Structures are given as structure tokens and as C-alpha cells.
Amino acid sequence: MFSEPTIFERSRPGRHSNAVPVPDGADITAFLPAESLRAELPLPEVSEIDTVRHFTRLSQTNFGIDLGFYPLGSCTMKYNPRVHERVAAMPGFADIHPYQAPATCQGALRVMYELQGYLAEIGGMDAVTLQPVAGAQGEMTGLLLIRAYHRSRGDDGRTEMLVPDSAHGTNPATASLVGMSIVKVPSNARGRVDVEAVKAKVGPRTAGMMMTNPNTLGLFEDQIAEIAEVVHAAGGLMYGDGANLNAIIGVARPGDMGFDVMHFNLHKTFTTPHGGGGPGAGPVAVKAILEPFLPSPTVARAADGTYGWAGDRPQTIGRLHSFNGNFGILVRAYTYIRTLGPEGLRGVAENAVLNANYVRVGVAEKFQIAYPEACMHEFVASAQEQKKTTGVRALDVGKRLMDYGYHPPTVYFPLIVPEAMMIEPTETETRETLDEFVAAMQSIADEDPELVKSAPHTMPVKRVDEVGAAKNLNIRWEPSK
């Protein structure tokens, strides 16, 4: 059975690698006062071979898209092209300093400038900031922009943000982080937001509304234009959570639906690698009315064709990042857009939606589908029936899928579906893979419930005690006394 000690347990006093030179010359106290120094530096001491083995072995117990199908709903786990890694590692991109003179980084500025343009076009928007480094930070940027807009008009009382009950957790969390109060909007029986429900919630305190379209149920909010009208009429602005852009890229544009500001998740739609949780990037696109408030600087192109920083924005909401956002991720997304081109980008949506529906009809043969109709890029199944009849829960199905070689779907989200299993196949999977996955789901539905409830059976560890982890908190290694 697999077991790898921590790197600290591998440590032996005096061991070291040969990575860096041993400095010659003077004692450090020639430069730094003795009283400013630390007495001990309790870092591990290991050899290079042990370091390599440690992380190589650990990696083998981890699952990535490179190993198999990863239908984690809402996360768009599509194939991460290896060429992106090659490009981002080129010295012209990886080994440049954010403060070097613009004349010496025209290439980098060009990539940013053109990416701003592509994203504006894709979103149907007018201007873009590349600074936010994740979707959640994009949301924060967007809500601060909305607030700044209202304030610039002397409209200080708009502190309410409408958020559908199906929204991703970052939506309410962000609204609250920027000091707004959340007005929850219920979904209707069709899993969508009703224009009537919105009408009932808007008012003079409405700063705006956050929507995800398609929403987290994988359904297109078909009253979006009407909803936007209502919100606009009430003086609010529309925020678009772009996490689900994969469903509609090249087919429909948030800007055309009435959104005033939106974020992109480059690590989803534009397939920069998720890296175990990040780094991603969450650029924000806005309609012209919001442009004066964008974080500075953006990149501009001068009449002579040179690129430079554009930072003169007195009404800016301020900075969100130490430098220019996750440039290394931006380069990857740029490469992706250039690789796909107009047909390719539309093809993403077409095939993502095709795959989701194809899997949906297969899964539907054994599991309830929360909203049984044509879905967009993902759909939500439910293990409610199974739970009732056999006690098998969504969690159990997910764990059992591991034994079949898959990553589980997102479970228990969105919150409005009991025993939710949110399945997003993405466009990069083959039909064979989808068929095999459907077969696995169907076979699990028919398996001995005890087998499923005690899964996984083939992983390096059995089911993990998460409750114990929170109770007996152990979040750092310490030498045994």
C-alpha cells in the first residue's frame, strides 16, 4: 500500500542539494545586525534524489485530466494543451520583469492588448481588465465597478445585490465582501429565474444583479433580456458570472443579453491548467459606462503601433493585484484563442453542449435528472431516488466512480437540488470515453449498495475522516517530542 512520509520526516541534519552556490566571503553580520537575525531556520534537509522521489510518488496518487475523465461540474475540466506550457515557459514570457521599460516588453504588452480585444469581442463588451487572477476576484472587481458607477452618480444608497438561489458560493460571498447585502432570488420550477421574481425584488436600493448564464443547473436563463431590462429600469446593473461561458462561446454573448460587466474564468473556458486549484485568471469585461472605473493600468496601443500602459483613470476602483495579474495564464489563454480561431471557439460550445446532452440521456436511464430537458454544457443529476430506496447517496456514487477510473462529479451543488451530481463532460472528450462513463454510472446504479457505500476500494486510502480532521485540527507537521 502506498505511504509516503512527509518531506520533514525525510530530513536529516546536514543534508542538502547542489542547486545553488555556497557563498564566499564575509560573515552575514558584516551586513545585517546580529540582533535582526533568526537563530534557527527549521526547514527540511533532504537530498535531490529524495526530493524528486517524494514529489513523483505523491503525484502518482493524484488524479488529473491527463489520467482520465474529470466531469467536475462547473469547473470545465477540459484537456489542457501542452503547447500552453511550452509557450508560457519561453524566456521572453517567463523571464521578464513587470517593471521593465515598455520598450523592452512590447511582445508581452501586445499579448495583453490583443487578449483584451479578443475577450471584449467574445463577451460582447467594450473594455477589459486582465488584472483579476480568479473568478472570485473578477466578481469582486465587477461589484466594485458597479458600486463606483452608482457613487459617481451620487447614488450612494444602492447596497443590495440580487443573487439567484442557484448561484455559486463566490457570488454571495463576494457581494458580502464588498459590503453589499444579498437579496436572494428563487429559481422557478424550470430551474430559472423568473422576470416576475426579479420585479418583486428590485427597487431604489438595488445595486445590481449577479447572474450566471447558463446557470449552475446547466440551463439557459431564457428570460435574461427581460430580467436585464427590469434591473436596468430599476437603476441597477447586471453582473455576469462567466464561469459557464464554455456553453455559449461564439454562439451568444453576455454583452448582447444585457450584462454590463462580467468575468471570464481563463482556467475554465480557455483551458489554462487548474494546477490543483490555481493559478487561474478572472479578467473582467465591461460596457463603456463602466470603463472609467477599471483598475489601472490596462494596455493601450499608440498611433505609432507601440504598446504601453494606460493608467490615467482618476475614478478607478484601485488595484487588485501587485502587478499585471496572472500574466503566465494570460499567455496561455492567448495561445488558445489563436489556436482555435472563430470556428474553433464556436466548436467549443457546440461540442460541449453536444457531449453534455449525450451523457445526460445516458445517465437519465438510471438517475433522476433535476430538470429533465435539453441542457447546455452540463446537467445536474440527483441520487435522491437511490438514497430513498437503497441509502446510496450522491457522495457514494462519486466515491465509487473513482474505482472506475474517473474523478467524481461536483456533488451537493447547486444547493437547490437534493443529492446533486453536477456533470460537465466538456468538448474534448471522445464519444468512447462518454459511453464508458455512462456505462459506469449505470452499472453503479445496479451495484450492491453496500459496495457503493463503502467505496472507494482501489484508492491509496479508504474513505477519509473529514469530521475528525476538523475536530482534531492538525494542519502542519511538527517534530514528535
Added chain:
Amino acid sequence: MFSEPTIFERSRPGRHSNAVPVPDGADITAFLPAESLRAELPLPEVSEIDTVRHFTRLSQTNFGIDLGFYPLGSCTMKYNPRVHERVAAMPGFADIHPYQAPATCQGALRVMYELQGYLAEIGGMDAVTLQPVAGAQGEMTGLLLIRAYHRSRGDDGRTEMLVPDSAHGTNPATASLVGMSIVKVPSNARGRVDVEAVKAKVGPRTAGMMMTNPNTLGLFEDQIAEIAEVVHAAGGLMYGDGANLNAIIGVARPGDMGFDVMHFNLHKTFTTPHGGGGPGAGPVAVKAILEPFLPSPTVARAADGTYGWAGDRPQTIGRLHSFNGNFGILVRAYTYIRTLGPEGLRGVAENAVLNANYVRVGVAEKFQIAYPEACMHEFVASAQEQKKTTGVRALDVGKRLMDYGYHPPTVYFPLIVPEAMMIEPTETETRETLDEFVAAMQSIADEDPELVKSAPHTMPVKRVDEVGAAKNLNIRWEPSK
């Protein structure tokens, strides 16, 4: 259980990746006559994601030094520094053409020139060819040099090559490949070649003698100087198989022992990665008397400090490779020598021999040691006792070691030791790793013999039917009819 279909079984008509552009323009028959073309190209058709998954999954079932201890005797499986890969991939080394003008590849020529010098110094020799791409090809080069030397002196009758019975298989195979007949020299009770035994075999037909020092038992041939004298006196030359140089690098030099020609295994002593069987490199170093016969070209340095090809060698034995040998491997070995320096190179031998002896005394507590005395960089244990008492063979012990997370030692070689297990720990392993390995060996010695004989138990496959493989030969995939 792991199971991965072949790439051919993943193929679907019409699938393809986006790696290369689709050519525009004319039909190919505008350039190539239709009758010269092939009708069908039966290659696989897969997507990029399936290609990546296929090879990533397969890799996970393979063992490398990066995963753990790999004491494969005679193969010097030491840590392969990652920096070697970085250097070899630099465009200045990876993206240059062997025929480009010397003025445009001075850096590459410098690396080769300096490496020639380092290897000459390490071997105690006068000149070096970097062309041979493996140890076996180095041996061939060496024997052809010896023959050319004799012939240049009109001495055509020297067709016998003395080879100890402990020699690696490539030694006799090479001698026979170059048309020499093998005169086998027995090892004595001390596991070495006696000078007397050699005296009995030399004569006017003696072209030379091949020796490995330390030999394949891990023992230093302490009569080497006397043996060389005898062979020289008989008119023969001494060939040194440098595969075991790791034991003596910086401590003793083949050239000082009387060898006239030797090869280096850069993939062993100089730790260029074994890559699943290659590419390696087998440069050959010679004393001055053999220099006129070296393959052309070598690299020379002109008075003005520039480097160039030196190819004017009318007595050359000829080419061994299309170009300049395995340059990418040479760059790695160069990097290694520059990293280690004089003390580091000597430290290789010191710690390799230290580790081997340390493991030897541990293993000796449960297994017979073929020649129970201080060894050099490796030693040969035997499962002869175990076989007699429990039926457990060397092979079984090796298979069982897999369950403990190790690669088995080399087994059944050298041929002169029954149930041989040839263990070479190398200098890059920690004491803890060696302790754990010894504990594993000892524990296996005490385990239920049936458990050992049916091992491995934790690998993706059980014991493989090698006899069946040779009987029902299936060496390529074919579509099922």
C-alpha cells in the same frame, strides 16, 4: 486493475490532432508520380487528449529511479540530475544541425573538445573518440582499433581475444562480431583472473584481452598490472570495459593499469538517463599508439582558439555513426563533470563503494555472498542456499522486492555465480534507503517461501509468461479480422 488498450485500439477513423498545419495548394501528384505513392497509411488516428492519457497511464506502471531504489547491478542506476535535461534541451544544443559550418557551432564543438579531454584525463589515456553511442559499440570500436593496429604492423594473424568467464555478454559478442575468436579465461577462487591463467592462453595469435575492472563480481582485478604485462609481452593489447568505472573514478585510472583502449558508459558513470534502455553513449579512449586508427572526425582546437573537425586519419577504422555520436548525451555528461569537479568525481567512487559494502554486510546476514570480501561498487549475492532449502530462487527474491517498492537486482549474471543477485546501490542513495532495502532483503529471506515464489502481488500484472511469449510470437498489433 490497470489495463490500457494499445494506441491502435484507441484509433477511430478521421480523428486527428492539431499539431501540424493542413497543407494548402496542389495535389501531391503534382510533385510525386502516382505510381510511387502508397495506397494506405495504416497509422493510428487518435486525439491529443487520448494520446496524452495513453502514455501518462502507461508511464505510471513503469519503474524508474525517480520512483525508488534501483539496484540493478552493472547498470549504475544513480540519480539522473534534472539539470541535464534542461541543458540538453537548450536550443543552442538541441536545435543545431551536424552539418552546419563550424563557425556557427563553436559552442557544441567546445563541449565535445573539452569532454574528450576530461575523459582522457579520467581514463588516464591520450585520445578520445566520442562517436560510439553505447558501451557495446565502444567495445566494437576498441577491438577494431586493436585489429587495425596489428594489421598496420603487418601482423595479420592475431585473431584471438582473451575474455574472462565473468565478462559481460557484450564482450564475447563483440569479439565475435569483429571476426575474432574468443579464448575464455577462467576466474580463480578469488573471483579474479590469475596472471598464470592468462600466461597459459596468450600466444602469437593473441590480438588482446578484454577486462572489466573492477570485474562483474564487483572485485578489483588486483593482478591487472601483471596481466597487462603478459598480454603486452605476447604482442597483444589490453581492452578495458569501462562499465564499472563508477567504482574507481578519480581513484585509479585504466590507463595507469596497462589498458591501451577502453570505453566509458556515459549512461552509467556519468549518469545520463537510461531512458528505458537508451540512448546512452560509449566514448572510447586510447593510448597514443592507437590514435591514428580512431574514427573520424574528432574535435581539435586550433592555435587561434577556435574549434574544428579533425578528420585527416588515413588509417581510421571508419565511421560508427551517421554523425557525431549521441551529442545530446555528451552534453549531459559534460554538465555532470563540470558539476562534480575533481573532488566530486572522486566522491562518486568513495560513496559508491561505501554504499555497496554497507549493503553487502547487511544482505550477508541472510544470503550467501559469492565472494565474501570487501567489494567495490557492487557485489554478488546468491540465493543458492534458499533454493536448496525452500526452493526460493534469485528470480523469486527479485520479484518479491517489487512488492517492497524496489526494482530487482540483476539476476543470473555473472554466469559463474549460481542464483546470482548482483546488487549495485550507487552513491546517490541515502543511508535510510539502504537500511530499508537491507531490511526488505532480510525480511524476504524469512517470509513464507510460497509468498515469495508467487510474487509479485502488487504489480499491475502477475508473473508474466515469458515462455509463452517466445512460443506464440506476437510482436506487433494487428487488427482483429
Added chain:
Amino acid sequence: MAYVPHTTEDQEAMLQRIGLNSLEDLFAPIPENLRLPKLLDVPAAMSEAEVVRHLAAIGRENADAGRGACFCGAGIYRHFTPSVVPAILQRGEFLTAYTPYQPERSQGFLQTIYEFQTLTCQLLGLDAANASMYDGATALAEAAVMAASITGRRRILIPETVHPAWTEVCRTYVQGHGASVDVVPHASGRIAVETLQSRLAPDVAAVVIPQPNFFGLLEDAKALAAAAKAAGALVLAAANPMALALLAPPGEWPADIAVAEGQALGLPMSFGGPLVGMFACRREFVRQMPGRIVGATTDQDGRRAYTLTLQTREQHIRREKASSNICSNEALAALGVTVYLSLLGKTGLRNVATASVQRAHEAFDAITALPGYAPVFSGPFFHEFAVRCPAPVAEINARLAGEGIIGPYSLSTVFPDLENAALFCCTETVSRDDIRRLADLLRTFA
């Protein structure tokens, strides 16, 4: 179509299975008038071979530091990245995974995060750390928010000697909490304890103490911390983690929360991102901490196992009541730091830090010996120092760029009174030859 494996036959069979006739039918749920009637206006598709050629050409328009040397720091530091680091980060099992929500299938990444948390604690000298924040600036901002929520106070004191961009980010972040950032002016490049004391009041939630500070100088961290504590404010440390190889860790000042920008620990400069925020605090505050946290626990069989823990602080559980809105973080960058710190360890990290200090002091001596160049401040510094130059920094940098050198940061960008003042940085990647070349070029401006 790049990366989409389907053939036309695949698509047709699949459409049939779901009862549709065409790909366009898939979008029936989208009202017709919202559908884009044309293709997007982006450049035509390229194959991988073409896109590599295209991007390589663009990349060559950037003067990378490998062409010469880099004397610019100011928050991004060019240290040597050992080859092992990218080799591990590029392993598909790590690179193409997402957040380890499912512990049984993610033990490897979870363990590395646990190790990252431990390393963060070891470097910063505190008891608890999270799995990473976006960067040092947002880590500081989240620390400020956290301090406000712990203390119930609303003013954050940030000295001018903190990286100006970090201060800006803090300002952006605290807005929503009705909190405010109050900037404390520097005195000769450092924080004077008296100035700080004069700003302290019962509404001060926290005081930020940088170490070394933006000008490269060492602050008297212990005295400043004592002053803050005396006023009931929390102490937030903003440290360069490389400097902590040598300097007393924030936990000893003692700081309550400490943040650091991890980029210096083995990550490329990458034009300023991805970065990675390191975040640690005293154990008693762990439940107020933002971000993901990994804990060690056991599996059903009692074997050691790792899992995300304390998730009830997080947005996906707690929604509007979460301690932060962070979801995706900088996991892979944090893994890079973990590999770097493991490989270098105690000795290696000290060596890098020491070599950087040495080089910086050699450069300081060489430059300030030139006619027309004078130190702006005095006092001990780590690996950055400010010099008043005889010409505008932009002019000097243009000249240096011509020789492949990335020149110093121009301080007047943010501090108008520091005219012609340059902030030089040296790391161990700067050689003595590089310093000589730099000095020779600077001399031409004297």
C-alpha cells in the same frame, strides 16, 4: 478542430441519440435574438506548429533577463529556479488536477499542501497557515479584513515603506467593510516608532510591518510590534520570505498574522504573475483565516490521510458569511514553493539569501563610489537599496536595456520627491561581472 476529437460521424450519431438534427438545434434553449448571427471576430485558427512560431516571435520582442542581468526587484525577484521545480510542476497529475475536493483521489496534492502550510509556518514562525492566497498583496488585504473582523476596529495603519501596490490592493479590499487604510509616512526610508505611535488609537485594528521594507531597509520590527500591541492593535507582518532565511521570523516580533509573496521562492518573474500569497497566523485565529486549509486525519482503516478541512469558513459552504470569497487559489505556484524549499532546505535557502545580500552590498559599494551617485537612505538593508542618480532613471534604464540589462526601479514613479532615485536589487543570479558591467555603464552618466 483543435482538441475536439469528434468526427462528423461521431457528432451525427450523438445528435441522433439525443434526438436532434443539427448542432444548431443544441442551442434551441437560447432565444433566437440572443444568438450571435456571425462568427467571432478573432484571428483565424492555427495549428500548434504555427502558434509556437507565432508566439516565439512575439516572445523575442521582449528583452528577457537571460540576455544579461536583472537589477530590478521591487516585489518581483529573479532567483535561480532549480530544474527539479518545473519538472515536478509539469507532471500531469499535478498540473491538470483541480482543488482536491475528493480526498481519496487527491492524497498527493493534499499532502503537498500540508507540507506547504508547514513550510509557511516554519519560515514565518507561526502556528497555522493556509493553502495559498492570490499574491502577497491580496494576502495582506485579506489579513487586514481578518484583523478588522477579529478586533471589530476599522482603521488599518500601513506605512509608506510597504510596497505601494500592496497598500493600494488593501485599500481596494477593505472598502466593503467600512474599514479604511491610513498611510503612515516614512522617515528616511523607515518607520519611526514615534510616528507610528502618534497614529495609534483605539480604532486601529492592525498595523502592517514590512520586513525588509520597500526600500530594502530593515525595520525595527520588534519595537514597532510592541508599540502596536500596546495600543491593542494586531500586528500584520509583510515579509520577503527569502529574507526570512536570515532574519528573525514575524512570529518572534511577535506578529499575529504574517503574509509573504512566495514568488521569490523558485518561481519565474513571468511579468509579475502568477504569484502566490503565503498566509500564516496565530493558532487562535485559525477559524477566521481565509482560504483553503488541509488537515491530516485518518481513513476508515486508521491510516494517515489528508483532506481539506474547516471548510465551513469557505464560500462554497458558508456563502455570504464566508471569511473570504476566494475559491481558486495559486495551488501550483504553492507547490513550486514547496518543491523549492524542500530542495534547497535550510542550507540552500540561507546560501541564496546570503549571496543576494553580499552581491547587493558589493553593488552598493560599486555604485555609490561612482561620481554623481549617492545613497538615498542609510541603515542595514537586505538585497535592495536606493541610490540618487545623476540622470533620470528612465534614461539610465534605456541605456542599460541596450546592453541586455534590466535596470533598477524608478522610485519617483510613486515617490515624486525621490527624483532620479533608483531602487537597485541584486540576487544570487547577479554575478560580479554583471556588477562591473553595470558600474561601467552607470559611470557614463556621471
Added chain:
Amino acid sequence: MAYVPHTTEDQEAMLQRIGLNSLEDLFAPIPENLRLPKLLDVPAAMSEAEVVRHLAAIGRENADAGRGACFCGAGIYRHFTPSVVPAILQRGEFLTAYTPYQPERSQGFLQTIYEFQTLTCQLLGLDAANASMYDGATALAEAAVMAASITGRRRILIPETVHPAWTEVCRTYVQGHGASVDVVPHASGRIAVETLQSRLAPDVAAVVIPQPNFFGLLEDAKALAAAAKAAGALVLAAANPMALALLAPPGEWPADIAVAEGQALGLPMSFGGPLVGMFACRREFVRQMPGRIVGATTDQDGRRAYTLTLQTREQHIRREKASSNICSNEALAALGVTVYLSLLGKTGLRNVATASVQRAHEAFDAITALPGYAPVFSGPFFHEFAVRCPAPVAEINARLAGEGIIGPYSLSTVFPDLENAALFCCTETVSRDDIRRLADLLRTFA
């Protein structure tokens, strides 16, 4: 000490365990007078950071093809390497493994070799293939040795249109077998069937047929093969595997043994190595084949498994009776070819080959249209062609090098009568702009 993990304490404890006092004692088995009394005279040690800097500087002294374009082929071809190829080759499980002697722990590599053998068979159109040879030249040499041993004959006919270095290597290899290489002169750059026939005799073991040949021209392989067969000689094909994306495979000529240099299939030029020899033959000769072979079989439970097979042909079992002395081969390079061919597949490989042919013909038209430049030969060619230039090729190449272009191979190096003749090569990595730039530069010599 680089890569040696032991501390002094480790060493001392270990020495004690084995009953020695010092490291020097370890070498007691070596007679004192054979021990080196001093350290080796090699340069001082460097850390990784230093060695990377050192090697990067040396590397920059080489004009790599990425700076411009490469018009040189002659056995090494610069095709585009997709990023997936190195990503797979750099996985430690493959990179740091050795020959899969132990099948249970090496299924992954074994399966890829089985796939490589299959791909080799598919490309070359034959039934059996091995796991790789050192390069195309030694593959041909081993094929010649094998042909001599199969036929009991001793003369190998090699036309002048085979790569001259390959012919040299064959000569080196067959020496020991009392066999000889007999070179057949070319007629206008190709082998004339009549010339071949005039050399055929009952002592001819084999005839080598290149496709395309060294001058880039297509040989009439079927006619030549028929002539050889008629004389009882075996047919050995020496092919460019990229060309076989389009051309009739050797198995159809029919050849008995076919070899190819695999470098063109996804491997870097690397100054000429590592390369990889592909080797295939008719099934009946499989037991005479040199090199390692992987077979599919089953494990104890009847599951599909792979293993090295027919090892009784090999040196480690058969020693002096082995079919070859090869031990280490070019496994990782063969894996590179396997990944490349899998990724590109039928369509991609055809696209690369077609684009190369197109570019070469465009370049041919552009160059031969220049005053002073004329084709040396006529007839269909793949992606190389010979041109008579108005100046010595070395002179032209020096000029091209100044513009970052790697110029053509100078044919007079080996064929003195082909004065000022240049062998140009174009692959898909050469753009139309590159060809225009080349033509403009060549024009200046007219």
C-alpha cells in the same frame, strides 16, 4: 558534494558498520601503486545555478535553427516537435528506467515498445520489427550483417545514392564477417537498373535501395528490387520514414529488410544525435533479427501482458553466438517516435510530408529561377534537391549564417565532381517567407 546525500556522520557510521576507518580504506583492494596520487585535472565543481549559466553561455555560441530557418537536411531533418512529445519523454517513470528486463515492473515501457514495433511495421510495410537500433546507419549495417548470415554470401551492394556516412558505417560493421561493401556508382543521381544488374552475381548477399535517395530523388525501387531478387540477393531498404507517409512502403517493393532513421519523426536535430534506427524484416527472418524485441503474452491470471522475447538471440544469453552485440539501444528516442506517430497519426504525418514536399518544390522553383543556379539532376524528388551554385557552397553558407539561416549541405564534400553543388532541404518548418529571404540572399551571389 553534488548528488551524494551522505553527511560526514552518515559516512562514519557506515564505515564503522563495515569495519573500516576511512574512505581511503575502501580502496584497499586496489594495489597502492595503481591508485591515483592526486585529484583529477578537471575544472572545479559548480552548483546547478552556475553550471546552467555556464552551459547557457556556451549554447549561445551556437547558431540554432530557431533564429532563422534550416535548409540543411542530408540525413537530419528539422521537423516540428509537438509539445506532447517532450512532455511524455520527461516523465521520470520513462526517463529514468532501464531496459525492461523485469516485465511485471515495466509494463508501461514494454507496451510502448510493442507499439513502436507495430508502427515501424506499419510505416515500412513489413511484419516484424525490433525495439530500435542506434541509428539508421547501424541499422543498415546490422541488416547487411544479417543478410550475409542468412544468405551465406559476402558482398553487399550499396549504391552511391545511399547516404555516404551510412555506407561508411556498413563498411566498418561488415569487416569482421569477411564481408565487403561494393559501391555502385550513380547515374544522374539515381541507380540505373542496368548498372545494378551488371554488379549482381551469386556472391551478392544483398542490395541496398534508398528511398528517397541521398540526393532527394526517388529511386525506381520496384525495378531495382526485382533485379536484386532475380540474382538471389536480399533487398535492403534504407528509407526516410517521413517520406513513407506518401511513398510505397518497402514491404511492397518488396524488401526483405527495411531500415530507417527515425529522427525525422519528432526528435530534435541535436547536432546529429541521439538518433534512432528503425528495423523491420519479413517474419521468416525474425529469429535472425538483431536487437531487443517485445512480445505480447499473458500473466499467470491470463491477463494481457508484455515482455522481452526471443532473448536467446541476444548477447546477454547467447554471448559470442548472439545475432548482434547491441545491448543499450535508443529506447527513449523510440518512445519519442511512438508518441509522435500516435499524435500525428495518418492525417498528421501525411500533412507534414506533403507540406515538406510542397515547400521543397517551391524552393526549387525559386532557386533554380535565379541566374547562375541550375538543377544538378532531374526527376521527381521528395524534400531535397541538388543545385549547382555560382559560388562555393561554404561561401554561400557563411553569408546565410549571418542572417540566421542554416544553409544547404555541400555535395562536393563527398562528391568532388559535384563542385559548387548544394543539397537543399525544406521541411514544413520552412515558411514561404523563409524561402523568399533565402532566394534574396542567394541572388547576391549570381
